[in-house]
Amino acid sequence: xxxxxxxxxxxxNKMRTVLKGMLFFVILLGxxxxxxxxxxxxxxxxxxxxSAPRYDRTDQLIVKFRDRSxxxxxxxxxxxxxxxxxxxxxxLTHFRAMSGDAQVLKLPYAMTPAELEVIVARLKADAGxxxxxxxxxxxxxxxPNDTQYLNQWHYYEATGGANLPGAWDITTGSSSIVVAxxxxxxxxxxxxxxxxxxTTGRVVPGYDFIxxxxxxxxxxxxxSNPTDPGDWEAAGECGGGLPTVDVNSSWHGTHVAGTIGxxxxxSTGVAGVNWVSKILPVRVLGKCGGYLSDTIDGARWAAGLTxxxxxxxxxxxxxxxxxxxxxxxPVVCSAATQTAINEILAAGKVVVVAAGNSDMDAxxxxxxxxxxxxxxxxxxxxxxxxxxxxxxxxxxIAAPGGAQGYTNDSNGILSTLNTGLxxxxxxxxxxxxxxxxxxxxxxxxxxxxxxxxxxxxxxxxTEKLLGTARxxxxxxxxxxxxxxxxxxxxxxxxxxxxxxPTVNAGPDQNVDPGVAVNLNGSTSSDDGTISSYTWVxxxxxxxxxxxxxxxxxxxxxxxxxxxxxxxxxxxAVDDVGLSGTDIVDVTLxxxxxxxxxxxxxxxxVGNTLTFTVTATDANGTxxxxxxxxxxxxxxxxxxxGVFSWPNTDTLGSYTVSFVATDSENAAVTDNKTxxxxxxxxxxxxxxxxGGCFIATAAYGSYLDPHVKVLRDFRDRRLLTNTxxxxxxxxxxxxxxxxxxxxxxxxxxxxxxxxxxxxxxxALSIRRSFCFFFWxxxxxxxx
Numbered sequence: 001x002x003x004x005x006x007x008x009x010x011x012x013n014k015m016r017t018v019l020k021g022m023l024f025f026v027i028l029l030g031x032x033x034x035x036x037x038x039x040x041x042x043x044x045x046x047x048x049x050x051s052a053p054r055y056d057r058t059d060q061l062i063v064k065f066r067d068r069s070x071x072x073x074x075x076x077x078x079x080x081x082x083x084x085x086x087x088x089x090x091x092l093t094h095f096r097a098m099s100g101d102a103q104v105l106k107l108p109y110a111m112t113p114a115e116l117e118v119i120v121a122r123l124k125a126d127a128g129x130x131x132x133x134x135x136x137x138x139x140x141x142x143x144p145n146d147t148q149y150l151n152q153w154h155y156y157e158a159t160g161g162a163n164l165p166g167a168w169d170i171t172t173g174s175s176s177i178v179v180a181x182x183x184x185x186x187x188x189x190x191x192x193x194x195x196x197x198x199t200t201g202r203v204v205p206g207y208d209f210i211x212x213x214x215x216x217x218x219x220x221x222x223x224s225n226p227t228d229p230g231d232w233e234a235a236g237e238c239g240g241g242l243p244t245v246d247v248n249s250s251w252h253g254t255h256v257a258g259t260i261g262x263x264x265x266x267s268t269g270v271a272g273v274n275w276v277s278k279i280l281p282v283r284v285l286g287k288c289g290g291y292l293s294d295t296i297d298g299a300r301w302a303a304g305l306t307x308x309x310x311x312x313x314x315x316x317x318x319x320x321x322x323x324x325x326x327x328x329x330p331v332v333c334s335a336a337t338q339t340a341i342n343e344i345l346a347a348g349k350v351v352v353v354a355a356g357n358s359d360m361d362a363x364x365x366x367x368x369x370x371x372x373x374x375x376x377x378x379x380x381x382x383x384x385x386x387x388x389x390x391x392x393x394x395x396x397i398a399a400p401g402g403a404q405g406y407t408n409d410s411n412g413i414l415s416t417l418n419t420g421l422x423x424x425x426x427x428x429x430x431x432x433x434x435x436x437x438x439x440x441x442x443x444x445x446x447x448x449x450x451x452x453x454x455x456x457x458x459x460x461x462t463e464k465l466l467g468t469a470r471x472x473x474x475x476x477x478x479x480x481x482x483x484x485x486x487x488x489x490x491x492x493x494x495x496x497x498x499x500x501p502t503v504n505a506g507p508d509q510n511v512d513p514g515v516a517v518n519l520n521g522s523t524s525s526d527d528g529t530i531s532s533y534t535w536v537x538x539x540x541x542x543x544x545x546x547x548x549x550x551x552x553x554x555x556x557x558x559x560x561x562x563x564x565x566x567x568x569x570x571x572a573v574d575d576v577g578l579s580g581t582d583i584v585d586v587t588l589x590x591x592x593x594x595x596x597x598x599x600x601x602x603x604x605v606g607n608t609l610t611f612t613v614t615a616t617d618a619n620g621t622x623x624x625x626x627x628x629x630x631x632x633x634x635x636x637x638x639x640x641g642v643f644s645w646p647n648t649d650t651l652g653s654y655t656v657s658f659v660a661t662d663s664e665n666a667a668v669t670d671n672k673t674x675x676x677x678x679x680x681x682x683x684x685x686x687x688x689x690g691g692c693f694i695a696t697a698a699y700g701s702y703l704d705p706h707v708k709v710l711r712d713f714r715d716r717r718l719l720t721n722t723x724x725x726x727x728x729x730x731x732x733x734x735x736x737x738x739x740x741x742x743x744x745x746x747x748x749x750x751x752x753x754x755x756x757x758x759x760x761x762a763l764s765i766r767r768s769f770c771f772f773f774w775x776x777x778x779x780x781x782x
Contacts, residue, residue, distance in 0.1 A: 057110040057240070060095065060135035061120070062293055062336045064102040066128055071101035072308065081105075087126050088119045096211060099300040099307040100339050104135060104211075104293050110239070131335040136366075138329045139289040152270055152414050153381060154400030154441065159473055160381040162400055162441050164273060166491025167448050170498050172264060173276030174451035178204060179260055179443060180302035180320035182295065183253030183327065185228030185283035189416045189427050191262045191269040192254075192279065196227065202261060204318040206281035209298035215286040222311060226281035228253055231288075232422040238288035248421040253281065255432050256326050258416030259440035260447070270414055270429055273444025273490070277451060280320045285327060292329065292366070296340045299323055299351075303344040321450055324443035325353045325367055326436035332363070333370035345372045350450075350461050352376060352443040354435035356390035363394045374446075374462060377483045378402070378438040381411050383473040385483055389435055396462070397469055397484040401438035404431065413437035445490045452498035455577040460497075464576065468492040497576045501530060505570040505584035512589045513559045513618035519584060521551040521570045529575040538583070540566030559620040562590035562664045593623035593660040595672045602677045603648050609634075613641040615660035615670065623660035623670075630656060631676065648678045 063084070065071045070080065076094040084105070085092045093106040111119070116134045123132035155164040185208065188194050193201035206226030210216040218229040230249035236242065261279050262272035284290045284298040301307045304319025323344065333341075344351055351373045355362040362368040368375040368390065375394050378386040378401020385391060386403040402412035412431030419425045446461055456464075469486030472478040480486070506520035523530050535548040541560055545568075547553040557566075566586040573579045595615045603609040613636075615623040627636035627643070631654045634645035643656075654676040662668035 057112055058116070058134050058136055058291075059107045059110040060291060060293065061092070061105045061107060061116075061123070061132060062098070062102050062135050062334075063105055063123060063132045064100070064130040064336070066130045068101065070128075071103070071130075073097065073103075074308075076103060084123070084126075087129075088122055090119060097309055098293050099297045099305070099309065100336060100343070101308065102293075102336055104291075133334045133336060134331075135291050135293045136329045136331050137289040138292055138295055138327045138366075139285065153410075154402065154413050155271070155273075157381065160379060160383045160400055160487070162273075162445065162488050162490050163470065163492070164445075164490045167445070167494040168264070168275075169491075170494045171448055171452045173261075173274035173448060174454070175276055175278060176454065177274075177277040177322070177447050177450050178280050178318050178320040179274070179277055179322045179324065179447045180280040180282055180299075181253055181257045181260065181440075182282045182284055182298050182302060182323060182325045183256055184231055184250065184285045185226045185253050186257055186279070186281035187228050187251060187254045187418050187424050189254060189258070189262075189418070191266070191416050191427070191429075192257055192272075196281065197225070202263070202279055204278045204280050206283070207298070207301060207313065207316075208283040209294045209301070209313075210283060210286045210290055211294055212286075212291065215288055215290055217287040222309075222313065224314070226283045228283065228424070229286075230420065230423050231286055233287055249418075249423070251418045251420075251424075252285070252326070252436065253283070255415045255417055255430070256324065256436060256440045257281070258429075259413060259437060260324060260444045262416055269427075270416065272415075273441060274447045274451070277447050278318065280316075280318055290327075292334070292337065295325070295327065296336055299325065299344060300340055303347050303349045305343055305347060319347075319349075321349060321454075322443050322447050323349055323351045324440050325351070326434075326439045328354055328356050328365050328368055330356070330358065330360075330364060331366050333366045333368075337366055338370050341367065341370045341372055345458055348458060350374065350443075350446050350458050352439050352446060354439040355395050357388045357434050357436075358390055359388055360390050361392040362390035363392050365390060369394050372458075374442060374465070375484075376435060376439040376442045377478070378433070378435045379472075379476075379478060379483065379487055382476070383478070383487060384476040385478045386433065386435075386438075388433070389438075389483075391482040393481060395482070395484040397442060397466055397488055398472075398478060398486065399438040399441035399488045401435050402431065402433035404433045409433075442488050445488055445493055448490065448494050449497045452494050453576055453578060456497055460576055464496045465493050468496050498578070500578045501572050501574045501580040503570055503572045503580035503582040505568065505582040508585045508587070510587045510589050511557050512591050513557050513620070514591075515557050516554055517557050517586060518552060518554045519545075519568060519570075519586075521553075521572075521582075521584075523551065523572040523580070530572050531575045532573045534571045534573075536569050536571070538567045538569050540564060540586075557586070557588060559618050560588055561621065562588060562619050564588040588619065590662065590665050590668060591618035592668045593617045593662050593670050595623075595658060595660045595670050598658065598672050598674050600675045600677070602679060603645070604681050605648055605651055605678050607648055609643075609645040609648060609676065611643050613643060613658045613672075615641070617662060619662075619664065621663040624663055626659045626661070628657045628659070629654065645676070651678050651680065653677045 074097050081092055081094050091108050095104040095106045098104050120132050123129050153161060155161055186196055188196050193203040195201060196203040199205055208223045208226050211221050213221050217231060228251060232249040233243050233247040235245050257279050258270060258272055260272055261274050261277060262270050264271035264275035280302060282298040282302045284295045297307050297309055301313060301316050302320045302323050304316050307313045341351060353367045353373045353375055355368045355375045355377045356365040362375055367373055374396045377391055377395045377398040378389040379398045380386045380403035386401050389401060400413060404412045408431050410431055412433040414429055414431050417428050417430040419428045446465065449461060450456055466485040468489050470489040471486050502524045504522045509517065511517050533549055533551050535545055535553050537543065541558055543555040543558060545553045545555050567583055569581055569583045571579055571581045593615045595613065598613060601609060601611065613625060615625060617623050625638045625641050630636050631645060636643045655673060656676060657671055657673045659669055659671045
């Protein structure tokens with residue numbers, strides 16, 4: 001035996017001795033399903049322990065204290081540990097502080113579920129304990145296969161593929177997006193990054209969170225080197241008689257990372273889902289699996305959260321936006337796990353996990369059953385549920401995971417690997433199957449969605465991812481109650497979050513000043529969901545938009561100059577934060593001027609007629625006024641609109657037209673035509689005791705003073721004289737004979753009228769006789 005073989009055998013014997021006492025392990029879900037029968041062993045019964053599945057026992061507990069000062073302590077005092085041991089009923093040892101202000105404690109040996117149940121119940125009953133749970137062992141979820149390169153049907157085939165080519169037409173990834181692979185670590189690979197430690201390629205600095213040197217297989221515990229040293233296992237090395245045969249290194253994290261992010265279009269090997277985004281390796285699984293507490297710490301760190309532990313873990317300079325956990329254990333999501341998941345989701349990170357490979361309801365597995373994660377079932381090449389895949393209502397979506405009939409069967413998922421059976425040797429590619437292979441398809445698609453639209457929230461990613469899933473093909477044994485919303489549809493999912501909504505602000509408009517204007521915006525998006533509308537005026541006199549946060553606001557057009565332009569921009573934002581814009585112009589028409597109502601005018605001869613013509617223009621300009629048909633002696637002033645006719649001295653009707661001309665366009669006018677009537681004063685009601693008409697005809701005129709003198713002369717002198725009365729009676733026959741001539745008499749001149757008037761008054765003839773002579777006289781109008 002060589003020295004090297006001797007040291008190797010000695011190391012393995014030491015590991016067997018330590019792990020022999022472990023009583024609660026998590027199943028290696030990638031093993032043949034026949035290995036999954038659970039056989040509980042009695043405490044200290046080595047014979048039963050040898051046949052017990054490794055997920056059945058653990059030698060660690062996770063405990064969180066209510067007292068924050070205790071919870072956040074890097075080390076628990078001996079008194080505190082002794083007190084807790086008394087509560088538990090078994091001696092406990094403080095192992096380390098972990099993230100989330102919890103503490104990891106060692107049990108005296110690996111205990112069965114029955115023992116753990118009793119101890120955990122005792123601790124939970126303690127008033128100072130917030131929660132307590134077993135620190136179970138988690139494992140990778142695949143069945144390893146041999147190397148063979150064929151093609152990646154799982155990306156493009158219509159029935160069982162993920163429809164990636166259409167997504168690549170939109171984006172192949174963004175270097176600003178980081179995807180965490182929380183797994184066995186990562187190997188350098190030419191199709192991913194040939195040097196994963198130089199910080200210059202696709203891979204950003206990761207971390208090794210395995211705290212147990214036995215699991216780590218790299219000679220130490222936690223460190224800054226996430227390189228996968230190999231997780232090969234000798235038969236029986238992991239306790240409970242497992243594995244039953246020697247198991248080669250899986251290079252599981254490298255296979256998962258290749259599916260997420262192998263370089264595409266480089267004429268080498270395979271393509272990943274995302275060709276550009278960064279990969280963050282976080283090592284939590286090693287030989288025989290890994291503790292849940294290490295997985296929780298690793299997930300928190302990957303998301304950029306603070307990890308309080310011993311030794312101190314440096315802050316993550318490259319927080320991931322997407323976390324892929326292709327691992328699990330057959331226990332319901334615990335308080336410690338859910339608390340970590342909640343914090344990660346609150347930080348805006350998407351968590352994608354494998355549903356499990358036990359052909360069981362995923363509600364009994366962690367982290368698949370945790371609230372808020374995207375739990376992924378596996379489908380085969382025909383779109384049916386892979387024979388091993390877990391299922392149930394906690395499953396959110398399905399993705400290609402393959403279903404192989406033999407090692408390296410091309411019906412599996414092809415990705416990056418290494419030829420080494422124990423330690424790493426050379427790059428290669430191999431087909432694996434498992435929900436571990438399905439989950440990175442989804443994580444990769446999520447990273448493409450975020451590359452196309454980095455503003456997406458966790459809720460919106462989930463909504464669009466599930467909402468665009470392809471229906472299971474006819475004849476599939478998958479249903480939405482078993483395998484989630486459907487098979488991941490990369491092209492449609494990426495399109496749904498990257499298509500800018502089409503915005504139409506409506507047709508340009510020409511409107512009159514003063515009218516109500518309605519803007520008619522409309523939009524369309526990938527699914528018709530618009531979350532907000534915003535209108536902003538970008539040109540023209542400021543107006544008040546009513547309903548500016550709707551598609552169809554309105555405003556009142558102001559009184560402004562013809563051709564005034566108002567411009568409005570509509571921005572619509574869809575439910576994934578993408579926005580589109582459009583503008584619309586509103587131009588003011590040339591509104592015609594309007595002359596205010598004037599109405600016909602009537603004036604008594606000799607009086608003065610004055611009125612004002614006004615006109616307005618809705619464009620805010622002052623119309624130009626003019627008039628036609630202005631009578632002789634009258635004037636019209638265009639500037640003021642004042643019409644004036646002093647001492648109207650000509651009886652008759654006069655037609656006058658007023659015109660308002662638009663100051664911006666002389667062809668645009670308004671006009672009003674009125675009639676001015678100049679008339680005699682109204683006749684007297686009676687008076688004069690049958691005396692001369694002149695006594696009342698001129699009443700109210702400028703002759704009124706003379707009329708009063710004559711009336712006084714008539715009443716006091718003439719009408720009291722008998723001779724005059726007889727003369728008046730004798731003249732009446734002549735008046736009747738000549739009466740017919742009155743219609744043809746020409747108007748009298750002022751002097752003639754004056755003489756006749758005086759003569760008639762002096763004689764005091766009857767009114768009818770006076771009327772014969774004065775009817776046509778311009779100074780004495782009836």
